[in-house]
Amino acid sequence: MPIKAILTDIEGTTSAVSFVFDVLFPYAAKHLPAFVSQNATRFDVAEQLDAVRRDSHEPNADVERVIEILLGWIAEDRKATPLKALQGMVWEQGYQAGQLKGHVYPDAVEALQRWHQAGYQLFVYSSGSIQAQRLIFGCSEAGDLTPLFSGYFDTTSGPKREAQSYANITRAIEIEASQILFLSDIVEELDAARAAGMVTCGLAREGGELAWHVTVDSFALINPATF
Template sequence: MPIKAILTDIEGTTSAVSFVFDVLFPYAASHLPAFVREHADRGDVAEQLDAVRRDSSEPDADVERVLEILLGWIAEDRKATPLKALQGMVWEQGYQAGELKGHVYPDAVDALKRWHQTGYAIYVYSSGSIQAQKLIFGCSEAGDLSPLFSGYFDTTSGPKREAQSYVRITEAIGLDASQILFLSDIVEELEAARLAGMATCGLAREGGELAGHVTVESFARIDPSMF
């Protein structure tokens, strides 16, 4: 069956890994403590702080202890859903203040616009929260790209290296898995998507090969109709 939807990763695929690790993470680490202390009683923030307590098996942790846990998770790049949610809230303030602009490779911008115009439905699946995904594309250096996307998925759909996560996403999109092309720079993610029945294409922007998968260096080399 022909490809009807494209599901793309962000880090290393549409956007530079360095933007996440050298800009977003340090910004969150710097601003998270003040944000949490100021908004700890706000409903959505309190919900995530309680989730940190549950995930760390420290149900009685006070706000300062929760902050210690969160900063430790940032340092080890843990894919923890409450951390991602809180980071997204902090980043939202940064984007709104004009202190952050989302990085998206120009070749990705061009291809996403072209695919959207051609009629492909475009979705995002990243370990970053859905809120953070929307901010990267909605407040990007290339302007507001959010009209190009039909939906977003994060770790609430499951880990990115597990096939069942892609089964859930396929069900949410409402297509046959073979009609979805998944793009990523991580071979384990591509393998999981393939196990779920999706078509796959690897991005190796510095060159090289993602073994067992069609691999390109640029979005300009991707023709969804060829999969």
Template sequence: MTIKAVLTDIEGTTSSVNFVYEVLFPYAVQHLPAFVLANAQQPAVAAQLEAVRADSQEPDADVPRLIEILLEWIAADRKATALKALQGMIWAEGYQNGQLRGHVYPDAVAALQRWHAQGYRLYVYSSGSIQAQQLIFGCSEAGDLSPLFSGYFDTTSGPKREAASYERIAQAIDLPAEQILFLSDIVEELDAAQQAGMQTCGLARMGGELPGHGQVASFAVIDLGGF
């Protein structure tokens, strides 16, 4: 079956895990308290804070308590949609004022540009919010890569380790699952995409094994015609 679209993870796949844990997360930790205090009454922020109250089962939590909860979630790397949305807002300020630049591996940049030029449709699926995804590519060290992508998906499409999430994405892309290649560095995500009928390729940049899937150490050696 011919591949017509590529769906890629970000962290550990197109971009360094270290960028997320050593740059983005510390930036969010540093700026989250002041951001939430300053913007708690803004509708977009207030809606996410209400979601934090619901998710934490603390319906009466005040803003200082909500900040504590959010910082605890960051420390635990919790994949909470409300946290991801708030982090995205904080990072947006960092990108806009030039304090942040998105890391994308040069081999990923070159392959994505080549595939786009060849007519493949490119999509992103990450646990980070869609806004955060758009920022990392739109304000990358390699420039604005956002024109390469046809769409973005986050945890609002479902958990990344569940096949149903990939079925929803295939429906949204409007292609048979077998015409979509999913790229990730996490075997459980690759398993879920495979169960949904997608083609898969694992990125093992630092070595290791992703059993049950073809794997490469670089985007440069991925041959879309070989699937």
């Protein structure tokens, strides 16, 4: 069956891992304490702080303690949904202030534009929050790329290395799994997507192979019509 939709990862796939670890994470770690302190009573922030208390099993933690927990999670690169949501809020301020610009590889920009024009539906699935995903593509070095995408998925759809997560996304997209091409630089994610019935293609930008999956080092080498 022909590919109708393309689901892509961000880190290491459309965008450099170094942008996340060397730019976004340090920015969040620096600015998150003040942001949380200043906005702790704001509804959307308070909601995430309560989620941190639940996830850390510290229901009575004060704001200062919650900030300590969040900074620890950043250091561990924990894929915690409330952390991702709060990071997204901090990054939004940075993007709006012009202090941050989303990195997207030029070959990814060109391919995404070409695929969109060809009629493929494009979706994103990343461990970063949907808000953070929109910011990377909406405030990218190449301009606003969000019109290219039909939807975004994060860890609220499930862990990226579990097949059920991709089954959940398939239901949401309402396209047969065999007509969805998933792109990632992580073998375990590709394995999970394949187990859910999706077609897969690995990105190894430094060269090499992602075992048992078609592997390329650039979006320019991906032709969805050949899968």
